[in-house]
Amino acid sequence: MAETTDVLYIIDMNEAQDWVHAAIRDGDLKMLSVPYVNGFIGRRLLCNGSCDACNACLISEAQLPTDVYIDFKECSTTVHYLTYPTEKLVETVSTAVTVL
Numbered sequence: 078m079a080e081t082t083d084v085l086y087i088i089d090m091n092e093a094q095d096w097v098h099a100a101i102r103d104g105d106l107k108m109l110s111v112p113y114v115n116g117f118i119g120r121r122l123l124c125n126g127s128c129d130a131c132n133a134c135l136i137s138e139a140q141l142p143t144d145v146y147i148d149f150k151e152c153s154t155t156v157h158y159l160t161y162p163t164e165k166l167v168e169t170v171s172t173a174v175t176v177l
Contacts, residue, residue, distance in 0.1 A: 094168065094172045096175070097168050097171040097172045097175060098168055100171075108143060108167075108171070109143060109145060109146040110146055111143070111167055111170070111171055112141065112143050112144050112146065112147055112161070112162055112167050113147050113150060113159075114170075115162040115166050115167045115170050115171075116147060116159055116160035116161055116162045117160065118162070118166070118170060119135035119136055119160050119162045119163075119166055120136075120160040122135060123135060123136070133163075134163065134165070134166070135162060135163060135166050136160060136161065136162065136163065137161045137162060137163040137164070138161075140161055141161075141164055141167075143164075143167070144161055147159050147161060
């Protein structure tokens with residue numbers, strides 16, 4: 078009977094946060110779709126109504142350099158139909174996915 082070895086990688090939460098923050102700040106190409114998905118998550122969280130604090134925490138009024146993928150997916154150049162997440166939302170969800 079052949080034995081299998083499962084490798085478990087345990088990543089320190091601070092290490093994961095630092096890696097995600099650096100990747101977002103540096104415009105890592107692997108991170109470009111992450112804000113697009115996080116915009117969807119932010120919009121769904123705010124779907125049933127929201128307070129101003131929640132809106133400010135999840136949705137960004139200013140575009141980030143990593144929002145270039147969202148710009149490509151946008152249908153209009155004058156009206157924004159897609160949701161642009163805050164950098165903190167992108168970092169938080171990315172870190173959670175990295176740790177999982």
